[in-house]
Structures are given as C-alpha cells and as structure tokens.
Amino acid sequence: MMKIRQPEEPPQDDSETDLLNRDQYIPWFLVKLANGMTRGASKTYLKLFGVGIMEWRILSMLAIEGGILAAYICESLDLDKASASRSIKTLQALNLIDVDEKASQRARKLYLTQEGKALHDQILKIAVERARLLTRNVSPDEKAFLLALLRRMVSNLAAVDAYDSTLIAEKTK
Missing domain, CATH: 1.20.5 (Single alpha-helices involved in coiled-coils or other helix-helix interfaces)
Structure with missing residues (x-):
C-alpha cells in the first residue's frame, strides 16, 4: 500500500522561516535584468560583430567622450582593470580604437578609429532596440x-x- 506523505509542519523556530522572498527582493530583479540583458547582448554582438559586451561598453564610452584614459573607463563602467585591459587589447587588434602610444602607460588616452565609430553606430541601433523591447509596456x-x-x-x-x-x-x- 502506498503511503501518502503529509505536508510538513511549519517550523516553530523563527530562524528557520527567515527566507529570502525573491518576489520582494529588489537586488534579485536587478541581477536578473542585468544578467539577461548582458548575456543576450554579448551573444548577439559576438555572433554579428566579433566583439562582446565588454568591448561594446568601451566603444560606447569612447563614442560619448573620446580621448579618455582606461582608468576613467574602468571607474565609469565599474570594470575591473584586467578585463578592461584585455578588451582594450582586443579592440586595438581589431583596429577599432587607437591608443596614444606617445604618453606614459598610465596617461595613454583612447580614441575610436573610423572602423570603431562605424561599428559603434551599428551596435547602437541594436542596443537601443533591445532597450525599447525591454521597456515596451x-x-x-x-x-x-x-x-x-x-x-x-x-x-x-x-x-x-x-x-x-x-x-x-x-x-x-
């Protein structure tokens, strides 16, 4: 004969009932949104243009204000220096940015190339449409x-x- 399992009694100790209610936990929604948008953008940009979300963020910063330092990009976008450095090297190798090589290592300013500006403009259209779809209602x-x-x-x-x-x-x- 099959035994039917009875529902568990609710715990009597309050410490066992203190659980995170993600339907009310704002950081859960923020992380869910950020991860979903980042994952989708990175996949799309990599497949279409050969650059990921980190490179796109740097391109967009340089389009807004060219001639800025990598340290400023890291601070503005809250990027770790190692990831930003790898992305900057990738963008340089793809001839999407120029780095002022005359300046000292810490004072080198970054600029979009013509190819970088053209790529920025292509990705921007997609980024704007993705944001529009996210907020369509x-x-x-x-x-x-x-x-x-x-x-x-x-x-x-x-x-x-x-x-x-x-x-x-x-x-x-």
Missing part, C-alpha cells in the same frame, strides 16, 4: 520614475559598500 512617466529610482539606488551603493566594509572589519578583529 512601460509608460514614459513610469520610465522617468524608474530612472529616478535607479539613480537614487546607484547613489546608495556607497552606503552598501561602507556597510560591507564594516562587516568585514568586525569579522577580522
């Missing part, structure tokens, strides 16, 4: 509100980093 007022919230959350990252540093400092005492 969102009103202009909702977009403005969302952007205001996201800007505020980005400005709160310093407080999150300070909290993390405090926890680490306490742990290492």
Whole structure:
C-alpha cells in the first residue's frame, strides 16, 4: 500500500522561516535584468560583430567622450582593470580604437578609429532596440520614475559598500 506523505509542519523556530522572498527582493530583479540583458547582448554582438559586451561598453564610452584614459573607463563602467585591459587589447587588434602610444602607460588616452565609430553606430541601433523591447509596456512617466529610482539606488551603493566594509572589519578583529 502506498503511503501518502503529509505536508510538513511549519517550523516553530523563527530562524528557520527567515527566507529570502525573491518576489520582494529588489537586488534579485536587478541581477536578473542585468544578467539577461548582458548575456543576450554579448551573444548577439559576438555572433554579428566579433566583439562582446565588454568591448561594446568601451566603444560606447569612447563614442560619448573620446580621448579618455582606461582608468576613467574602468571607474565609469565599474570594470575591473584586467578585463578592461584585455578588451582594450582586443579592440586595438581589431583596429577599432587607437591608443596614444606617445604618453606614459598610465596617461595613454583612447580614441575610436573610423572602423570603431562605424561599428559603434551599428551596435547602437541594436542596443537601443533591445532597450525599447525591454521597456515596451512601460509608460514614459513610469520610465522617468524608474530612472529616478535607479539613480537614487546607484547613489546608495556607497552606503552598501561602507556597510560591507564594516562587516568585514568586525569579522577580522
């Protein structure tokens, strides 16, 4: 005879019921969105143009403000220096960017080449359409509100980093 399993009794200890509710956890949604958009963009750009999302981010920065340092790109895009360095070398090898070789290593400015500008313009059309599709059911007022919230959350990252540093400092005492 088959035994029917009874539902488990809810735990009595409150510590066992403290679970992350991802339907209410904003970082889960942010990560899901960022990972999904990044993964899709990187796959598409690699297949169509031979560059990934890291290279695209650098190209887009250089299109906005050319003649900038790699360190500034890393800071602006929150990239680690090793990844940015590899992507810059890839872009150089593909003749998509120029690096001011006359300057010292730390002062070398980066510029888009004509090929880099043309590629930027092609990818930009795709990036804009992907963003449009992501927000297709969102009103202009909702977009403005969302952007205001996201800007505020980005400005709160310093407080999150300070909290993390405090926890680490306490742990290492």
